[in-house]
Amino acid sequence: MKDLIETIVKSLVDFPDDVQVNVHEEETRITYQLSVNKSDMGKVIGKQGRVAKALRTVVYAAASSSQKKKTFLEISE
Structure with missing residues (x-):
């Protein structure tokens, strides 16, 4: 999933090297x-x-078919 997000976003931005995706996993959510x-x-x-x-x-x-946990995407600077 992390690779999917990076691939999509890197094609949109001017500075693809600055794109970072951090994953925080808990019991019921990612x-x-x-x-x-x-x-x-x-x-x-x-x-x-x-x-x-x-x-x-x-x-x-993509997450609903592969994971049982609730998935969230947060965008920050």
Whole structure:
């Protein structure tokens, strides 16, 4: 899942080397924390959050078939 997020986001941003995905796993949930360069935040979020929403939709769909835990994607600088 981490590789999927990195692959999608790196194709969107100007600074792909700054893309990092950290995974925090708990008993009932997995949180993927995506961090990108400050200048790339607008590209990852998109107009009215459309890109972020689409990214979350893809991640949640991929996770629902492979994992029993609830999956979350957080985007930060």
